[in-house]
Amino acid sequence: MFSPALVFSLCIITKENEEMNTFREILGPDLPKYCELRNNVHMLFLNIHNMWIGNQPLPPNVISIWGIHKKLEKPLPKDLETYLDSSKHGVIYISFGSNAPSTTLPQEFIQKLIRVFSKLPYDVLWKWEADEMPGKSTNIKISKWLPQSDLLRHKNVKLFVTQGGLQSTDEAITAGVPLIGIPMLTDQWYNVEKYEKHRIGVRLDMETITESLFSAAIKTLINDPSFKENIIRLRSIMADQPVSALDRAVWWTEYVLRHGGAKHIRAAGANMSWVQYYEIEFILNLFMTIVISFSIMIGSLYLCLRKFVFSKKVKVA
Numbered sequence: 625m626f627s628p629a630l631v632f633s634l635c636i637i638t639k640e641n642e643e644m645n646t647f648r649e650i651l652g653p654d655l656p657k658y659c660e661l662r663n664n665v666h667m668l669f670l671n672i673h674n675m676w677i678g679n680q681p682l683p684p685n686v687i688s689i690w691g692i693h694k695k696l697e698k699p700l701p702k703d704l705e706t707y708l709d710s711s712k713h714g715v716i717y718i719s720f721g722s723n724a725p726s727t728t729l730p731q732e733f734i735q736k737l738i739r740v741f742s743k744l745p746y747d748v749l750w751k752w753e754a755d756e757m758p759g760k761s762t763n764i765k766i767s768k769w770l771p772q773s774d775l776l777r778h779k780n781v782k783l784f785v786t787q788g789g790l791q792s793t794d795e796a797i798t799a800g801v802p803l804i805g806i807p808m809l810t811d812q813w814y815n816v817e818k819y820e821k822h823r824i825g826v827r828l829d830m831e832t833i834t835e836s837l838f839s840a841a842i843k844t845l846i847n848d849p850s851f852k853e854n855i856i857r858l859r860s861i862m863a864d865q866p867v868s869a870l871d872r873a874v875w876w877t878e879y880v881l882r883h884g885g886a887k888h889i890r891a892a893g894a895n896m897s898w899v900q901y902y903e904i905e906f907i908l909n910l911f912m913t914i915v916i917s918f919s920i921m922i923g924s925l926y927l928c929l930r931k932f933v934f935s936k937k938v939k940v941a
Contacts, residue, residue, distance in 0.1 A: 663895050666886040669873055673862050676818060683891040687876050692869035693791060694798060698774050707765060711747045714782035719751035719772060721789045724808045727753045733830055735759055740839045776801050782846050788812035797859050802851040804841050806830055824855040
């Protein structure tokens, strides 16, 4: 019987094999298998804050470099800056990222959002990957590309409607902009759950979203100052680091070079097979011991009862 975890593992292995075939075409046929490369990783850098993954206990060769992707704030293009500056009631920014372009999403879902936006006093800036948007209301401005990190920092941006990608989430936290998360892929459900845990945003689902739910979420996030305060507080906590992400990455890279590797700080189970890691042999032995003990107990009970019943019949006779 296939479990979801096993099916997922098989899909990952298949994808890895496809990628390795591509790499071999570029780097040559002698490139080791993916599993061999994975078992020889001395240092792993994660662009995620430990707080965001529940402060999981990690081995010392797994280093968080959260924020390394962040860019210095740049001036906005003049037309975009003018648009944001001129907004009387504030701007709602909406983007579902590059993996789920807005133009590929169901029209029924898109039209629900448009109808809600048309009834609100806010301007809406929407990353839309086409020249035209069916049913677009007058307060919606579309663009195929936008400097997301910089525009989120503008004082008139009140809310970010996103799919919940990690980079978009990081950029919103850095800018201090509350979020409405509508997750669609991979880690987005996890990230959006964190919005609600930290009270920096709310989660809505594409399958169950209604105009009233979407409208209520927008009004709550914009009118309740606690969401803005919470995300600014979270930004302060996450950014409070002894050194920058880049400096941390450089130091640990040089550490590996200085010592000719870092196997000495790898987890003991890093190169174990799953059979060893999960103590399958021990579990099987324990299972067999329980089965044998239970069988002996049942057999003994059966013999005792049989002897008792037999002796009773003899006395009656």
